[in-house]
Amino acid sequence: MIQNSVWIIHWQECLENEPYPHLKHYLETRSYPNEGEIILCVNGSDKAETVGSRYPRVSVAPSKEYLVAYALGHLNTANPACSGGTKKVIEWNNEVCDELGVP
Numbered sequence: 001m002i003q004n005s006v007w008i009i010h011w012q013e014c015l016e017n018e019p020y021p022h023l024k025h026y027l028e029t030r031s032y033p034n035e036g037e038i039i040l041c042v043n044g045s046d047k048a049e050t051v052g053s054r055y056p057r058v059s060v061a062p063s064k065e066y067l068v069a070y071a072l073g074h075l076n077t078a079n080p081a082c083s084g085g086t087k088k089v090i091e092w093n094n095e096v097c098d099e100l101g102v103p
Contacts, residue, residue: 005036005037006036006037006038006039006071006074006075007032007036007037007039008039008041008067009023009038009040009041010040010041011040011041011047012042012043015027015040027040027055027057027058028055030057035088035092037059037070037071037074038058038059039058039060039061039067039070039071040055040059040060041061041067042060042061042062043062044062045062047062048060048061048062
């Protein structure tokens with residue numbers, strides 16, 4: 001997962017019967033950049049509660065409206081097109097340059 005990206009994952013297709021065990025591992029251990037956002041799409045609020053308790057570190061969207069709200073919430077702070085996003089990208093770039101010894 002790249003920095004500041006958004007993954008939208010359909011629960012029933014990708015996780016319910018565990019067809020992709022590595023994906024499950026990423027979600028359970030939060031093995032992706034802090035700046036990334038993962039949104040699990042489910043059908044209905046009852047399923048959202050169940051899935052949310054299983055993966056407490058990710059957003060769970062029970063409807064299209066929630067999906068859009070979560071994505072916009074992330075992109076409005078992590079998107080280089082907005083002032084907050086530009087600051088985060090510059091900070092990340094500076095950290096990488098420091099680690100690599102690049103002036």
